[in-house]
Amino acid sequence: MTVTNPIKEDAIQDQILQAAKRLFQVHGLYKITMDDVAKAIGKGRSSLYYYYKSKDEIFDAVMEVEIRELVAAIAAAVNQVQTVEQKIKAFCIAKLNVLRERRGFYNMLDVGMDADAMSNFNKTKVVHHGLIMQQEGAVLRQILDYGIERGELKAVDERDKKELVFVLLSGVHGIKREMIIDNNFDGVESVVNTFTRVIMNGIKK
Amino acid sequence: MTVTNPIKEDAIQDQILQAAKRLFQVHGLYKITMDDVAKAIGKGRSSLYYYYKSKDEIFDAVMEVEIRELVAAIAAAVNQVQTVEQKIKAFCIAKLNVLRERRGFYNMLDVGMDADAMSNFNKTKVVHHGLIMQQEGAVLRQILDYGIERGELKAVDERDKKELVFVLLSGVHGIKREMIIDNNFDGVESVVNTFTRVIMNGIKK
Amino acid sequence: MTVTNPIKEDAIQDQILQAAKRLFQVHGLYKITMDDVAKAIGKGRSSLYYYYKSKDEIFDAVMEVEIRELVAAIAAAVNQVQTVEQKIKAFCIAKLNVLRERRGFYNMLDVGMDADAMSNFNKTKVVHHGLIMQQEGAVLRQILDYGIERGELKAVDERDKKELVFVLLSGVHGIKREMIIDNNFDGVESVVNTFTRVIMNGIKK
Amino acid sequence: MTVTNPIKEDAIQDQILQAAKRLFQVHGLYKITMDDVAKAIGKGRSSLYYYYKSKDEIFDAVMEVEIRELVAAIAAAVNQVQTVEQKIKAFCIAKLNVLRERRGFYNMLDVGMDADAMSNFNKTKVVHHGLIMQQEGAVLRQILDYGIERGELKAVDERDKKELVFVLLSGVHGIKREMIIDNNFDGVESVVNTFTRVIMNGIKK
DNA sequence: AATGAATGAGGCTTCATTCAT
DNA sequence: GATGAATGAAGCCTCATTCAT
Numbered sequence: 001m002t003v004t005n006p007i008k009e010d011a012i013q014d015q016i017l018q019a020a021k022r023l024f025q026v027h028g029l030y031k032i033t034m035d036d037v038a039k040a041i042g043k044g045r046s047s048l049y050y051y052y053k054s055k056d057e058i059f060d061a062v063m064e065v066e067i068r069e070l071v072a073a074i075a076a077a078v079n080q081v082q083t084v085e086q087k088i089k090a091f092c093i094a095k096l097n098v099l100r101e102r103r104g105f106y107n108m109l110d111v112g113m114d115a116d117a118m119s120n121f122n123k124t125k126v127v128h129h130g131l132i133m134q135q136e137g138a139v140l141r142q143i144l145d146y147g148i149e150r151g152e153l154k155a156v157d158e159r160d161k162k163e164l165v166f167v168l169l170s171g172v173h174g175i176k177r178e179m180i181i182d183n184n185f186d187g188v189e190s191v192v193n194t195f196t197r198v199i200m201n202g203i204k205k
Numbered sequence: 206m207t208v209t210n211p212i213k214e215d216a217i218q219d220q221i222l223q224a225a226k227r228l229f230q231v232h233g234l235y236k237i238t239m240d241d242v243a244k245a246i247g248k249g250r251s252s253l254y255y256y257y258k259s260k261d262e263i264f265d266a267v268m269e270v271e272i273r274e275l276v277a278a279i280a281a282a283v284n285q286v287q288t289v290e291q292k293i294k295a296f297c298i299a300k301l302n303v304l305r306e307r308r309g310f311y312n313m314l315d316v317g318m319d320a321d322a323m324s325n326f327n328k329t330k331v332v333h334h335g336l337i338m339q340q341e342g343a344v345l346r347q348i349l350d351y352g353i354e355r356g357e358l359k360a361v362d363e364r365d366k367k368e369l370v371f372v373l374l375s376g377v378h379g380i381k382r383e384m385i386i387d388n389n390f391d392g393v394e395s396v397v398n399t400f401t402r403v404i405m406n407g408i409k410k
Numbered sequence: 411m412t413v414t415n416p417i418k419e420d421a422i423q424d425q426i427l428q429a430a431k432r433l434f435q436v437h438g439l440y441k442i443t444m445d446d447v448a449k450a451i452g453k454g455r456s457s458l459y460y461y462y463k464s465k466d467e468i469f470d471a472v473m474e475v476e477i478r479e480l481v482a483a484i485a486a487a488v489n490q491v492q493t494v495e496q497k498i499k500a501f502c503i504a505k506l507n508v509l510r511e512r513r514g515f516y517n518m519l520d521v522g523m524d525a526d527a528m529s530n531f532n533k534t535k536v537v538h539h540g541l542i543m544q545q546e547g548a549v550l551r552q553i554l555d556y557g558i559e560r561g562e563l564k565a566v567d568e569r570d571k572k573e574l575v576f577v578l579l580s581g582v583h584g585i586k587r588e589m590i591i592d593n594n595f596d597g598v599e600s601v602v603n604t605f606t607r608v609i610m611n612g613i614k615k
Numbered sequence: 616m617t618v619t620n621p622i623k624e625d626a627i628q629d630q631i632l633q634a635a636k637r638l639f640q641v642h643g644l645y646k647i648t649m650d651d652v653a654k655a656i657g658k659g660r661s662s663l664y665y666y667y668k669s670k671d672e673i674f675d676a677v678m679e680v681e682i683r684e685l686v687a688a689i690a691a692a693v694n695q696v697q698t699v700e701q702k703i704k705a706f707c708i709a710k711l712n713v714l715r716e717r718r719g720f721y722n723m724l725d726v727g728m729d730a731d732a733m734s735n736f737n738k739t740k741v742v743h744h745g746l747i748m749q750q751e752g753a754v755l756r757q758i759l760d761y762g763i764e765r766g767e768l769k770a771v772d773e774r775d776k777k778e779l780v781f782v783l784l785s786g787v788h789g790i791k792r793e794m795i796i797d798n799n800f801d802g803v804e805s806v807v808n809t810f811t812r813v814i815m816n817g818i819k820k
Numbered sequence: 821a822a823t824g825a826a827t828g829a830g831g832c833t834t835c836a837t838t839c840a841t
Numbered sequence: 842g843a844t845g846a847a848t849g850a851a852g853c854c855t856c857a858t859t860c861a862t
Contacts, residue, residue: 012821030235034857044823046859055857133383163392163399167380171400174379175372178338187368194368198407217846238831249848254833256846422825440645443852454827459854461825543793573802573809577790581782581810584789588748588781597778604778605786612813627842649836659844661838670836 013051015041021062029059063128071135073098078139084147085200091140092172092192099176100185133169140165147204154205164203171195218256220246226267234264268333276340278303283344289352290405296345297377297397304381305390338374345370349408358408369408376400423461425451431472439469473538481545483508488549494557495610501550502582502602509586510595543579550575554613563613574613581605628666630656636677640717644674678743681717686750688713693754699762700815706755707787707807714791715800748784755780759818768818779818786810 019040023032034055038045052058077094078087144161147153156164175195179185224245228237239260243250257263282299283292349366352358361369380400384390429450433442444465448455462468487504488497554571557563566574585605589595634655638647649670653660667673692709693702759776762768771779790810794800 033855045857046824047822049858050821050823160399163396164403166383166396167376167400167403170379170383171372171376172379173382174375174377177378177382178371178375191368191371194365195372198369198372199403200407202403202406239833240831248846250832251834251849252847255848258833260832444854445852453825455853456828456855457826460827463854465853570809573806574813576793576806577786577810577813580789580793581786582789583792584785584787585782587788587792588785601778601781604775605782608779608782608814608817611817612815648834660836661845662843664837665842665844 017061020058067132070098084152087143089196096188137165153203221256222266225263275303289357292348294401301381301393342370345373359410426461427471430468480508494562497553499606506598547575550578564615632676635673682747685713699767702758704811711803752780755783769820
């Protein structure tokens with residue numbers, strides 16, 4: 001049986017992925033070199049190129065995983081509570097909690113994606129960001145619809161709904177950002193409460 | 206009037222500043238090399254070092270100008286209207302308008318300041334970010350106080366006020382961010398309206 | 411014998427070492443650039459960094475070799491003769507002979523180490539100089555002890571012995587220096603004879 | 616009287632000289648930039664070029680002064696005492712004392728002049744070193760002749776005399792060097808005593 | 821499947837020197 | 842006399858990527 005084992009191959013590819021993920025999360029993309037990643041999996045630098053064509057490609061792969069995990073975590077949190085206010089709060093807290101440990105990483109991808117990032121990263125990255133926005137937006141929108149249906153919220157037209165989602169999402173991203181910069185997530189609960197309260201006042205029946 | 210003209214005196218230093226500012230705004234700090242800046246003013250690379258000790262120093266100088274301009278623009282806009290709602294709206298729109306043309310730049314400093322940036326930038330940069338937050342925060346807080354005094358807003362305790370400012374600021378930053386990433390500022394007015402409305406509902410008497 | 415050959419393994423590292431050694435010897439550290447070294451082994455400049463982290467590291471490595479070689483040569487020469495006078499003479503001549511071909515190099519390390527060098531070199535370099543002094547001093551001291559034991563020399567107290575070693579060592583270094591500057595080692599034997607004779611007269615029984 | 620004042624011109628030239636001298640003494644040639652020198656005299660960098668064609672030329676000028684001062688100091692010290700042993704001791708101590716405060720400077724010129732220095736400096740420098748050796752040698756030789764004449768020393772033939780001078784000179788230089796490297800001149804007197812005693816034993820009647 | 825070796829391209833900084841004014 | 846301004850040449854170092862084995 002000298003057939004190459006595709007599972008094993010994937011295993012290493014995954015090792016690289018996990019190592020890169022961890023490193024990117026802690027230090028950010030720029031600080032991490034291909035050598036850092038290679039050392040983390042105990043292999044030579046050039047070996048990485050057997051599994052991924054470029055640093056960018058590794059980054060893309062890491063992103064996909066992160067996004068999946070983030071969205072899953074948020075959805076799970078939202079589904080565990082009932083009222084709209086609880087759901088929105090859960091949404092915010094879940095997102096902030098996941099991001100708390102992503103610093104360097106999400107920072108740049110999720111909201112961060114600043115001009116630097118944008119000019120360095122290929123289009124794929126922008127697509128990824130859009131994906132997050134879209135998926136998270138979908139969750140939020142479901143919450144709104146659910147609230148309207150349940151009679152908790154005022155009925156609003158499509159355009160308002162869209163903007164509301166945008167504003168909500170932007171708000172959480174902004175809060176996250178400040179907390180990351182301050183490197184202080186201590187007030188999360190409290191700030192989220194204020195945020196949710198203000199928002200709810202603005203939209204509830 | 207034999208007063209020496211300070212502008213003329215540092216004409217070149219200013220040229221560098223302006224060139225760097227423009228370049229940083231469009232492309233971000235990392236993408237721009239000293240050579241780019243030098244070429245932009247039609248001089249040799251080493252000439253820059255006659256006016257600034259390092260790339261970092263240029264960057265610092267650019268920042269100072271940007272911050273001054275940003276805060277001034279916001280304050281001016283806010284002072285031109287009377288009601289709280291108008292002021293908050295003015296605040297948001299002024300900020301977003303200034304930032305619209307800053308992309309690469311503010312992105313990285315004001316809100317952007319992501320983990321990468323933070324580890325690469327020196328302490329000065331973080332200080333600058335703090336400065337913006339503080340100054341903008343002060344403006345917002347004045348608006349709130351003004352509104353409470355005028356009876357437009359509910360009176361809230363100190364802690365709530367602080368958090369409210371934080372949430373407001375974070376929100377605008379988040380919105381800005383999304384717009385920059387989308388590279389689409391078309392809906393500014395509308396989004397700001399939604400944002401302000403929701404917020405106002407949450408805090409007005 | 412399947413033992414891996416350590417020499418072969420680091421063949422290139424050694425090539426760099428040897429090239430740098432030769433270049434440093436002839437031209438001195440400052441004159442030699444990384445590019446010079448790279449060209450000397452027929453490779454690109456950045457390739458050097460694969461084997462050594464910095465110019466300093468190369469220099470350190472060269473030093474280690476030089477010191478080993480120098481001390482070994484001296485010890486060998488000293489051990490080949492019997493009387494104290496012969497040994498001291500052997501010491502001087504061996505040292506001068508080794509240094510004759512080191513010019514730029516030893517010059518700067520061994521004795522040379524001037525204030526310039528000292529402020530530019532890192533601590534390691536000073537340590538290296540100290541090492542040479544210490545090892546050579548040990549050899550000289552053994553000669554003295556040997557001479558006292560054999561009754562050739564006057565017994566002297568510890569402090570005198572120490573100073574004597576210092577004076578002897580300094581003397582040889584001084585002579586070396588002059589010869590290097592004159593670029594004339596022709597009179598070595600004769601000068602060493604004079605030196606040794608004067609010294610011996612001062613210390614023999 | 617619009618005649619240019621040669622004295623004033625010389626005055627500035629001298630200011631430069633003195634400033635450079637002090638700086639070189641303390642920090643060594645390499646560490647000092649033209650800007651350092653210019654700042655020290657409170658003028659612009661390029662002004663130096665009005666008085667000296669190049670850094671090298673300044674250095675040359677500084678050297679000349681230093682040599683004059685050194686030789687004068689030594690001669691004075693030697694002339695103040697009577698016996699040969701005292702004179703040699705005076706010679707050594709005077710030289711070491713002058714050099715003690717010259718570190719960076721003499722180091723490189725007087726004895727130091729290592730291969731680096733030699734390849735960086737122009738031929739003039741080597742000439743200067745030779746000049747020191749020659750002048751100091753002359754002083755030493757006079758001491759020897761004086762001693763022989765007075766009957767203190769054995770009569771030796773011309774060649775021995777020459778070598779003796781060389782050895783003496785080299786010895787002092789070597790001692791100086793070690794002391795500079797150690798940055799410790801505390802034992803000067805004692806070491807010079809040992810040196811002189813050993814030497815005297817070797818040459819006195 | 822893995823990697824050792826090599827490097828090109830690029831980046832920041834320093835400094836002696838020139839030159840027009 | 843003096844200098845502000847400008848720079849070319851040089852130097853050190855980093856890193857993603859390639860490629861033969």
